[in-house]
Amino acid sequence: MSQGALVKRQFGHRARLVLSPAGVRAADGQAHAARTMWNLLHAWWRMMPKEERTLANADAAIRQARQDIDFLAVLPAQAAQAVLKTYFQAWKNCWEGRANAPDFKGRFRTVMSVDIPQGRDLNITRVHRRWGMATIPKVGRVRFRWTKDLPVGKRAGVENRITGARLIKDVLGWHIAFRVQTLEAEPDPHQGPDVGIDVGVTVPIALSDGETYEHGEWLTGKEQARLLHLEQRAAQRKRHRKPGEPTSRRLHHTYDQIAGMRAKAKRRALDWQHKTTTAIARTYGTVVVEALTIMNMVKSARGTIEAPGKNVAQKSGLNRSIHKEAWGRTVTMLAYKTARMGGTVVEIPAPGTSRRCSACGFTTPGSRESQAVFVCKNPDCGWSGNADHNAARNVLHLYRMGLALIPAAGRAVVRRAKRVKPAAAR
Numbered sequence: 001m002s003q004g005a006l007v008k009r010q011f012g013h014r015a016r017l018v019l020s021p022a023g024v025r026a027a028d029g030q031a032h033a034a035r036t037m038w039n040l041l042h043a044w045w046r047m048m049p050k051e052e053r054t055l056a057n058a059d060a061a062i063r064q065a066r067q068d069i070d071f072l073a074v075l076p077a078q079a080a081q082a083v084l085k086t087y088f089q090a091w092k093n094c095w096e097g098r099a100n101a102p103d104f105k106g107r108f109r110t111v112m113s114v115d116i117p118q119g120r121d122l123n124i125t126r127v128h129r130r131w132g133m134a135t136i137p138k139v140g141r142v143r144f145r146w147t148k149d150l151p152v153g154k155r156a157g158v159e160n161r162i163t164g165a166r167l168i169k170d171v172l173g174w175h176i177a178f179r180v181q182t183l184e185a186e187p188d189p190h191q192g193p194d195v196g197i198d199v200g201v202t203v204p205i206a207l208s209d210g211e212t213y214e215h216g217e218w219l220t221g222k223e224q225a226r227l228l229h230l231e232q233r234a235a236q237r238k239r240h241r242k243p244g245e246p247t248s249r250r251l252h253h254t255y256d257q258i259a260g261m262r263a264k265a266k267r268r269a270l271d272w273q274h275k276t277t278t279a280i281a282r283t284y285g286t287v288v289v290e291a292l293t294i295m296n297m298v299k300s301a302r303g304t305i306e307a308p309g310k311n312v313a314q315k316s317g318l319n320r321s322i323h324k325e326a327w328g329r330t331v332t333m334l335a336y337k338t339a340r341m342g343g344t345v346v347e348i349p350a351p352g353t354s355r356r357c358s359a360c361g362f363t364t365p366g367s368r369e370s371q372a373v374f375v376c377k378n379p380d381c382g383w384s385g386n387a388d389h390n391a392a393r394n395v396l397h398l399y400r401m402g403l404a405l406i407p408a409a410g411r412a413v414v415r416r417a418k419r420v421k422p423a424a425a426r
């Protein structure tokens with residue numbers, strides 16, 4: 001049997017931690033200390049003249065702070081170093097145009113997290129079919145939910161190992177996110193067909209072959225009513241708070257309940273997204289997506305002047321906030337999932353895909369009859385169909401024409417664009 005080439009793969013795996021009340025307090029303490037460390041670092045940065053903002057100086061400042069401020073000592077030295085590294089990386093991301101400048105981290109707005117940069121410190125073992133154990137610095141041995149075969153013990157090696165982890169707290173409690181590195185056989189090129197995808201207005205995902213992926217509301221009617229009730233309660237409590245008065249325990253509790261409901265909706269959305277992208281990556285060899293631009297981002301339920309949207313109010317709010325971040329994540333998921341299955345994701349800059357007819361290629365005014373319906377007004381054509389399906393067909397067509405090719409991920413060698421005549425492409 002011939003063995004294919006091996007490719008390195010890096011991914012994260014998140015598991016739920018079981019912590020004792022003391023463990024939760026310890027983890028909370030570490031996360032607060034890590035955040036304080038960040039804020040001290042940021043204050044130091046702003047105070048320092050430009051030429052003295054070096055890694056060595058920052059390191060010295062951190063060491064001094066850990067000696068001077070008692071509660072910072074609860075943070076393991078490795079985690080403090082990780083904060084330093086992340087902070088400098090944040091500036092690098094800013095200078096290279098990927099992110100905004102780092103800022104102070106507020107107590108209630110920040111996700112609580114602690115870095116464990118060294119994988120070998122974790123000392124992971126599997127103790128049960130469903131449970132693993134890991135050592136967390138200054139917390140001790142803790143159990144976590146074993147839902148994936150991790151490269152530990154005899155299965156670990158130089159190439160297959162856990163390189164680090166991060167503790168993250170969300171509404172369900174503390175989780176551990178492992179950084180896993182493996183060496184796997186390179187997948188055979190995917191033999192599936194090409195497909196274009198449009199992020200729909202009437203359907204969440206429309207494919208060029210007519211397939212659509214839809215989902216209902218993330219929260220049931222009852223849950224939505226409860227969320228509204230909680231939001232109203234929070235607003236009322238906020239109104240009755242006198243200026244300068246600290247936020248009450250009750251209000252904090254209501255905020256937590258609201259966060260819980262929103263997180264539930266988000267988990268359901270994420271689950272749907274994972275299932276959808278896995279199905280697409282399994283079926284198709286080349287997946288063509290519209291490159292993310294500002295235009296896409298503002299493509300909203302409101303629609304255009306020609307084709308105003310329906311149920312605008314219902315589609316805004318919670319659903320929109322999930323939807324907004326969803327497309328970028330869909331592309332990311334598709335990129336790594338297709339790559340694992342030997343496929344490719346191609347991004348094309350595709351302006352006007354929703355207004356152009358995918359059968360004749362003309363943009364005729366008024367063709368987009370409504371949010372859902374596209375009827376070509378070209379007298380020689382008259383193609384009609386779902387507007388999102390039409391856009392997906394345009395996306396695929398642009399790829400087949402070889403107009404623009406930006407490989408997002410997947411095979412190292414980009415498949416040469418097939419020069420297909422427009423008639424044959426459709």
Ligand SMILES: [Zn+2]
Pocket residue numbers: 357358359360361362376377378381382383
């Ligand atoms: Zn047409």
